[in-house]
Amino acid sequence: MWKFFNAFNQHIAWLLFALYCAISFLFIKLENEDTLSKVRTGGIELSAFVTDKLLSYSYLLNLKQENDRLMQVNTNLLARVVNLETAVTDEMNSRKIVADTTLNASNFIMARVVSRRFSDRENMLLIDAGWKKGVKKDMTVLTPQGLVGRVTTVSENYARVMPVIHTDFKVCVVSAKSGSIGVLSWNGGREFVAQMEQVPISSSLKPYEEIVTSDFSTFSARGIPVGRVVRITPDKLFYTVDVRLAVDFSSLSQVLVAPLKTEPEKAIMTSDTATEKPLP
Amino acid sequence: MIVVATKIPFYIALLCVLSLLQVFGLSHLTLFDVSADAISIFIAFIAVTIGQKTGMSFGFGAGIVTGMLSGNMGLSMLARTVEGFIAGFFNIPENSHATSKQKTKRMYWAVMTATFFANAVFAAGYNPLGLSPLYRIVVLGLLESLLTLILAFIANWLLMRKTFSD
Numbered sequence: 001m002w003k004f005f006n007a008f009n010q011h012i013a014w015l016l017f018a019l020y021c022a023i024s025f026l027f028i029k030l031e032n033e034d035t036l037s038k039v040r041t042g043g044i045e046l047s048a049f050v051t052d053k054l055l056s057y058s059y060l061l062n063l064k065q066e067n068d069r070l071m072q073v074n075t076n077l078l079a080r081v082v083n084l085e086t087a088v089t090d091e092m093n094s095r096k097i098v099a100d101t102t103l104n105a106s107n108f109i110m111a112r113v114v115s116r117r118f119s120d121r122e123n124m125l126l127i128d129a130g131w132k133k134g135v136k137k138d139m140t141v142l143t144p145q146g147l148v149g150r151v152t153t154v155s156e157n158y159a160r161v162m163p164v165i166h167t168d169f170k171v172c173v174v175s176a177k178s179g180s181i182g183v184l185s186w187n188g189g190r191e192f193v194a195q196m197e198q199v200p201i202s203s204s205l206k207p208y209e210e211i212v213t214s215d216f217s218t219f220s221a222r223g224i225p226v227g228r229v230v231r232i233t234p235d236k237l238f239y240t241v242d243v244r245l246a247v248d249f250s251s252l253s254q255v256l257v258a259p260l261k262t263e264p265e266k267a268i269m270t271s272d273t274a275t276e277k278p279l280p
Numbered sequence: 281m282i283v284v285a286t287k288i289p290f291y292i293a294l295l296c297v298l299s300l301l302q303v304f305g306l307s308h309l310t311l312f313d314v315s316a317d318a319i320s321i322f323i324a325f326i327a328v329t330i331g332q333k334t335g336m337s338f339g340f341g342a343g344i345v346t347g348m349l350s351g352n353m354g355l356s357m358l359a360r361t362v363e364g365f366i367a368g369f370f371n372i373p374e375n376s377h378a379t380s381k382q383k384t385k386r387m388y389w390a391v392m393t394a395t396f397f398a399n400a401v402f403a404a405g406y407n408p409l410g411l412s413p414l415y416r417i418v419v420l421g422l423l424e425s426l427l428t429l430i431l432a433f434i435a436n437w438l439l440m441r442k443t444f445s446d
Contacts, residue, residue: 013332013368020340020361027347028354028405036353043348050304119313122350123408153351160351167410188410 041155048126048158051115077144109133109257125161135159138219140258146225146246148255165191172216173226180205196241211243298322299345314420316427324367324390332368339364359401367394383444391432395425
């Protein structure tokens with residue numbers, strides 16, 4: 001018995017290390033469980049609150065700059081409205097807009113970016129709109145310039161956004177001119193260039209074409225600008241396309257959160273559980 | 281031992297303050313997407329001056345706090361525990377006859393090694409920028425260790441000189 005206690009005492013540091021590691025692995029495994037998710041949400045709420053307060057001081061000091069920037073955004077928006085009004089006169093485009101029930105601008109939620117972490121350990125945005133304002137998981141985050149990302153975690157007053165420049169982010173995109181479809185992802189490297197993959201070699205994609213989100217996307221409404229083609233590299237079957245992103249992530253301060261795309265019928269049809277029974 | 285026990289609540293409070301400082305301040309000051317880690321210095325300091333078990337426990341606690349604030353709780357706990365464990369191998373016994381210079385040198389080695397290994401653990405579990413594992417672990421790991429070492433020089437010069445005196 002004495003020997004056992006002696007041995008235990010000698011190796012207690014290793015045992016403690018093993019115990020802590022085991023607990024850590026358990027936390028990693030159960031990260032998405034309800035209770036841990038709530039703890040994480042609470043942490044995000046606190047983190048965002050403190051960052052928000054810290055930022056508000058510099059925000060007040062930079063109001064003039066902010067006003068100038070907003071004026072610029074307004075000018076851009078006005079230009080877009082004029083362009084859209086012209087497009088509405090076009091019969092085909094007007095049909096598309098009327099048919100698209102997924103994008104309703106009146107339901108957009110405005111939010112301010114309160115924290116942005118872009119490092120080798122963390123890559124996310126925190127916005128000051130949570131479930132209280134109607135933000136839900138998987139909502140699309142955008143600016144008038146284009147797609148910003150996707151909501152991944154929501155707390156009462158804040159939400160965490162996975163930006164386009166995250167290696168786990170993927171979205172179905174389409175070229176506005178040639179109609180070439182592909183999947184946009186970011187493989188690391190420069191934060192303003194993403195990659196469009198699975199573009200067949202037979203497609204007629206050309207440099208400088210505008211890339212927008214496609215209707216195939218499970219979370220994003222179609223037609224949101226993503227960027228412009230800057231380089232096309234042919235492979236055996238597919239092109240690898242470099243896309244210069246429309247959004248400048250280094251100066252992002254205001255965003256819009258688009259309402260959740262609800263297509264239950266489409267979801268059922270694309271899932272494995274789809275049956276041939278008529279839907280209600 | 282009693283002196284150490286009375287200091288523990290102070291160290292816990294200091295750990296909480298440092299965790300907040302790290303998450304809201306230092307993590308925003310990056311060089312090549314890497315920032316210095318004040319918590320690593322603190323964990324190394326605890327492990328070197330008090331012991332491996334205490335260092336590990338503080339690392340585990342720091343992992344919980346920083347993990348809660350950043351979102352990667354499990355991985356943060358694991359990386360910080362490893363940090364305390366590694367730094368514990370550089371522990372200076374109470375009855376050590378080492379000179380101030382030797383003790384300080386040991387502390388710096390503890391900081392560098394522990395930071396490097398913690399970064400490697402973090403890199404193995406989470407790679408949001410899609411960097412190559414070798415670059416992420418070796419290059420960024422060494423860079424982070426170096427930045428943390430510079431911060432440790434400053435911390436030692438300002439706060440820890442008395443602890444490591446002869």
